[in-house]
Amino acid sequence: MSIGKKVLVIDDDELVLKTLGALLKKQGYDYRLADQGEVALQYAKEIEFDIIFADIRMPKMNGVDAINFIQEQRKKDNKKDLPVIFITGYAEDSIHLKAEKFGEIIQKPFDLDRLMITMREYL
Numbered sequence: 001m002s003i004g005k006k007v008l009v010i011d012d013d014e015l016v017l018k019t020l021g022a023l024l025k026k027q028g029y030d031y032r033l034a035d036q037g038e039v040a041l042q043y044a045k046e047i048e049f050d051i052i053f054a055d056i057r058m059p060k061m062n063g064v065d066a067i068n069f070i071q072e073q074r075k076k077d078n079k080k081d082l083p084v085i086f087i088t089g090y091a092e093d094s095i096h097l098k099a100e101k102f103g104e105i106i107q108k109p110f111d112l113d114r115l116m117i118t119m120r121e122y123l
Contacts, residue, residue, distance in 0.1 A: 011055040037061030056088040083122035
């Protein structure tokens with residue numbers, strides 16, 4: 001079963017990637033898992049995603065910077081911004097303010113049902 005929606009998940013936590021990957025697969029989504037921002041940028045060049053889940057804090061390139069780059073590239077290509085749901089385990093700070101301008105923020109640990117309901121609202 002394929003519902004035709006493509007999801008990009010960016011997180012440096014292997015457990016989060018495995019959990020979301022299994023859930024997305026079970027529900028019939030086409031998805032890619034990126035364990036770092038640079039990998040996500042490459043996927044975004046190759047695939048037209050419908051929504052992105054991104055961790056805020058990651059080594060090298062954080063999720064906010066990765067999303068900023070992806071959205072800027074989409075603007076250059078005359079494409080609309082993608083919906084973004086940030087997932088984070090950190091309390092609010094200045095990076096959250098940057099993340100809020102791109103999308104919704106859900107705190108870890110997150111409820112999988114709530115996460116999927118939120119995603120469907122954007123799709």
